[in-house]
Amino acid sequence: MSNLRVLLVDDEEEFVTTLSERLSLRGIETEVAYNGENALAKMNQRTPDIVILDVMMPGLSGLDVLRQIKETLPDIPVILLTGRGSTREGIDGMKQGAFDYLMKPVDIEDLIKKMNEAMKRR
């Protein structure tokens, strides 16, 4: 799991910073973005190994960001997070190339497991 770089995108700052800190404690290098535009900008600066993306965000939504990532960097796996219960968004995301989706609140071990799966698949 060393040298894995993750980009965390969510408009809930408290959530992403805390999650980022927890992942760091587990030896995962993280970077955070609080909105879609910021996330895309950061990806252009330095390409992450994996992206964790919240679906519901003001401005560019998670699915918009996902679409743009898949256009420019189709090999980067994206795991979606959704606060809404509807599996529909998750399914739509997966149709557009997301690796999988998880429902908030997530268990951090589940998230790391998914990330590992995604990296293996890659």
Add this chain to the structure above:
Amino acid sequence: MVWIKERFHKWTRIGTPDSLYNDEPPQKHYDRLRRNLMIIILSMALTPMILMAIINYHQYRNAIRDETIKPIQSLLTNLKHVLDIFLAERKSSLNLIANSYDFEEINNQAKLNKIFMVLREEFKEFVDIGVIDSSGLQKTYVGPYNLKGKDYKDQSWFKEVMVRNEYISDVFMGYRRFPHFVIAVKRDLHNGEFWVIRATIDTAKFNRIITSMELEPESDLFLINQDGILQTPSRYHGNVLDKYPLSMPVLTQISSAVVQETYVSKGYQTLIGYACLDIKPFILIFIKKPGEIMKTWFALKSELFWVLFFSCILIIGATYGIVKTLVRHIQESDERRGTALREAQYANKLASVGRLAAGVSHEINNPLAIINEKAGLMKDIIERSEEFPEREKFLKLIGSIHGSVERSKVVTHRLLSFAKRMDVALENIDLADLLKEVIGFLEREAFHRNIDLRLNFDPKLPRIISDKGQLQQVFLNIITNAFEAVENGGMVHIITSIKDESYVQVVVQDNGQGIPEKYLPHIFEPFFTTKKKYGTGLGLSITYGIVQKLGGDLTVQSKEGDGTTFTVIIPTKSKPYLEEGNHV
């Protein structure tokens, strides 16, 4: 006018959505509507017609009466004049003779013979003529009988001619044995003496004048005198000198004829016309018998009646048909509207609940996620520190936080499953397998409660394309409900069948307590529950929503005490996917 309008509106008020929920049984409402429409239309259609018929009836009757009476009046007036002239001429001729000769001249058999011959040339009805002196003795006589020397002194006519100078007798037979009458005129002399000339006239001519009127066969025309004795023969009212059988007319001194309507026999109308002669108080009587008068009238009356009768029947029939169709259409459209309204309400409620659930889940899940991560981080830090005061206690507290987050998550996710079920994923399904699978969950309960679970599956049932998970949910809900409804040892019957080419049908029947009628319209509404403590009121509404989404239909029949039947109709091929707008 306003009240009429209100009344009309009230009378014809059609079903409004409110009235569908009224306590009044809807059928009664439509019966009343039908009755009131019938009354209004019929009274509007029939009143003018009946009024017209009554007016026509009277107009016709008056017209016919006028038509009948006028000819009678003119006939009587004409005939009266003819008869008056007849009598006047005979009288004048005698007057002429009396004034033309002196007593000495006329009291001569040869002269009187000649005069009589001349008279007979003019008026053949003269039978005889005689000259009577002031003592009442007949001095000279010409005629078929030997009446010379007859003394008339004590006879009433002689006395009358002495007073009045002239006399016309009633008709009588005398010893001549044929009806005749007598005219006598007096000639005064200068010395106070007088003489009288007396002639007998055969009434045959009289009769001929009357019969020449060419009466209709049912009519009668004759003369009577003041004592009610017939002076001429009649057809139906006796012969000459018979007594007039009807009551005597009240005589008024009028010159024109009078026509009266009287009811003489069996209530039939008879027209009787009178005319009084001027010269002699004879009364000319005309009688028109009922049949004659009424024939046209009866024909017209019955014609009028039948036209009215058939028109009424036609109008009533047509009105009944039209009103029946109209009210049926109104009723059907009300029912459709009611159903559509209820469905729209369900859909609306489901949609709102779905939106609410999704919104709540998002709003709660995000803070939950933060709490989760913060607590997680605390746990990470504690676990990673070598020394942390009261480490175990904090780990326990954090565990408690995680436990609460987990519980909240379960709640929000359960709430969300309501919205989630609105998604459809289609598969090719064997309905019998699916039902057996669902029943598998409940078999233990059935066994323990000794419930008689009967399955009656149509082996020819085609495989269907639908959402397996959702159908499982549907049947699990319905069959669970049935299990809840029955007592231990009760019966639940599940029947599958082919409804038609494009639908299959699953019927779940139980013999449980049934659903009270007042709840029936609401059982598919979200949050409607009778299980106050346990139920969310979402079960059947989710079920209904799913069946609708799958393009099917869910209906229920229930009778309190007898049990409940749920009928699920599922299309063999559900529509592939939902529109985004329907998604909740």
